[in-house]
Amino acid sequence: xxxxxxxxxxxxxxxxxxxxxxxxxxxxxxxxxxxxxxxxxxxxxxxxxxxxxxxxxxxxxxxxxxxxxxxxxxxxxxxxxxxxxxxxxxxxxxxxxxxxxxxxxxxxxxxxxxxxxxxxxxxxxxxxxxxxxxxxxxxxxxxxxxxxxxxxxxxxxxxxxxxxxxxxxxxxxxxxxxxxxxxxxxxxxxxxxxxxxxxxxxxxxxxxxxxxxxx
Amino acid sequence: xxxxxxxxxxxxxxxxxxxxxxxxxxxxxxxxxxxxxxxxxxxxxxxxxxxxxxxxxxxxxxxxxxxxxxxxxxxxxxxxxxxxxxxxxxxxxxxxxxxxxxxxxxxxxxxxxxxxxxxxxxxxxxxxxxxxxxxxxxxxxxxxxxxxxxxxxxxxxxxxxxxxxxxxxxxxxxxxxxxxxxxxxxxxxxxxxxxxxxxxxxxxxxxxxxxxxxx
DNA sequence: GTCTATATCCCGATAGAC
DNA sequence: GTCTATCGGGATATAGAC
Numbered sequence: 001x002x003x004x005x006x007x008x009x010x011x012x013x014x015x016x017x018x019x020x021x022x023x024x025x026x027x028x029x030x031x032x033x034x035x036x037x038x039x040x041x042x043x044x045x046x047x048x049x050x051x052x053x054x055x056x057x058x059x060x061x062x063x064x065x066x067x068x069x070x071x072x073x074x075x076x077x078x079x080x081x082x083x084x085x086x087x088x089x090x091x092x093x094x095x096x097x098x099x100x101x102x103x104x105x106x107x108x109x110x111x112x113x114x115x116x117x118x119x120x121x122x123x124x125x126x127x128x129x130x131x132x133x134x135x136x137x138x139x140x141x142x143x144x145x146x147x148x149x150x151x152x153x154x155x156x157x158x159x160x161x162x163x164x165x166x167x168x169x170x171x172x173x174x175x176x177x178x179x180x181x182x183x184x185x186x187x188x189x190x191x192x193x194x195x196x197x198x199x200x201x202x203x204x205x206x207x208x209x210x211x212x213x214x215x
Numbered sequence: 216x217x218x219x220x221x222x223x224x225x226x227x228x229x230x231x232x233x234x235x236x237x238x239x240x241x242x243x244x245x246x247x248x249x250x251x252x253x254x255x256x257x258x259x260x261x262x263x264x265x266x267x268x269x270x271x272x273x274x275x276x277x278x279x280x281x282x283x284x285x286x287x288x289x290x291x292x293x294x295x296x297x298x299x300x301x302x303x304x305x306x307x308x309x310x311x312x313x314x315x316x317x318x319x320x321x322x323x324x325x326x327x328x329x330x331x332x333x334x335x336x337x338x339x340x341x342x343x344x345x346x347x348x349x350x351x352x353x354x355x356x357x358x359x360x361x362x363x364x365x366x367x368x369x370x371x372x373x374x375x376x377x378x379x380x381x382x383x384x385x386x387x388x389x390x391x392x393x394x395x396x397x398x399x400x401x402x403x404x405x406x407x408x409x410x411x412x413x414x415x416x417x418x419x420x421x422x423x424x425x426x427x428x429x430x
Numbered sequence: 431g432t433c434t435a436t437a438t439c440c441c442g443a444t445a446g447a448c
Numbered sequence: 449g450t451c452t453a454t455c456g457g458g459a460t461a462t463a464g465a466c
Binding site: 038048057 | 461
């Protein structure tokens with residue numbers, strides 16, 4: 001990251017940032033598969049070797065895009081689901097925001113979940129994901145006991161994620177109307193899960209009066 | 216599939232089927248992005264031009280894999296969720312089977328949902344999806360009024376899909392243990408959604424006071 | 431940090447022979 | 449239906465100059 005005000009002699013003051021932006025642009029137009037370092041370089045008017053001064057390879061650029069995606073994701077979450085309403089409504093708002101993000105920033109969502117990027121090989125991505133995950137858990141915890149919060153969190157996250165993915169598959173139709181439909185459904189599902197959250201916890205603790213341990 | 220004794224010489228009895236199988240194999244090893252007609256041909260010991268006698272291009276082979284995926288998906292569903300138990304349990308079993316399929320046939324699931332294949336451009340895929348979708352709706356319909364069945368179906372499908380996708384992302388861990396954890400969670404979420412299905416319907420019709428019938 | 435130039439490799443797709 | 453041969457294109461990555 002070059003210091004600000006360092007608008008230099010060549011083309012861009014910050015090729016690194018420009019590459020990230022162009023990657024997003026390109027993925028939006030042609031999908032993840034249609035993105036390449038070479039094409040991004042061409043579009044920016046730099047040599048195809050220039051990106052290697054900032055990224056070791058193609059995957060590292062994608063990882064940088066993923067980091068940016070999580071940061072934006074987190075930022076939009078704070079503004080979308082930070083009203084001090086009832087806890088259940090906050091959680092529903094998060095699910096709604098999750099789906100809306102997927103609809104509004106499809107290329108970013110594609111990089112996060114459809115690019116086949118191995119996040120374990122890129123610690124920066126994991127680190128960028130953490131605050132996002134924490135904010136999510138903070139919304140869930142007041143709604144259930146400590147032990148059960150993990151179950152509710154997993155359920156809501158999966159539900160939101162499923163709606164987002166199917167939205168991008170076109171299952172809810174096209175355009176902004178589809179986004180709102182999917183987001184609204186995800187929010188309702190969340191409220192339903194909160195109401196019936198007692199069914200989500202696994203009866204793995206035989207101390208409870210319930211029986212039927214599963215195989 | 217080919218004649219059992221027709222081994223050597225140059226060709227297979229059924230190159231088309233062999234290509235589909237090899238494609239699945241390859242995708243399992245290298246991901247969708249690492250699959251190519253050339254590599255599949257090499258692995259089968261045929262010329263790189265041979266596949267073009269059976270598929271117009273790369274996408275058509277992927278579409279054939281997708282058709283196979285939906286057929287297998289449907290077949291496993293019938294055996295997994297066909298017990299005549301309570302309706303809610305059947306639906307939960309479908310969600311469980313959905314996730315298990317993703318875990319057991321990851322390459323097929325990848326082709327269906329992560330290959331970026333435009334299903335609208337391949338009618339065979341849509342056709343193969345239909346029986347699957349029908350079986351799903353047949354499980355949902357007895358559980359809610361006609362008008363509301365679409366809401367419950369969308370909710371359960373999205374929940375199952377979300378668990379499946381996050382399973383393949385590694386969010387539930389690795390190995391068969393992760394598959395069963397995700398599948399069990401999807402089943403529980405389904406039961407929770409059934410119980411609170413009255414929250415899923417949109418109140419767009421203020422004239423109808425009659426909510427979903429209990430069961 | 432960027433450029434020029436290049437090495438290497440792979441891929442999709444077609445033409446024409448058998 | 450499959451093979452041989454090939455064209456045209458594009459990608460990753462490195463080396464060395466400025």
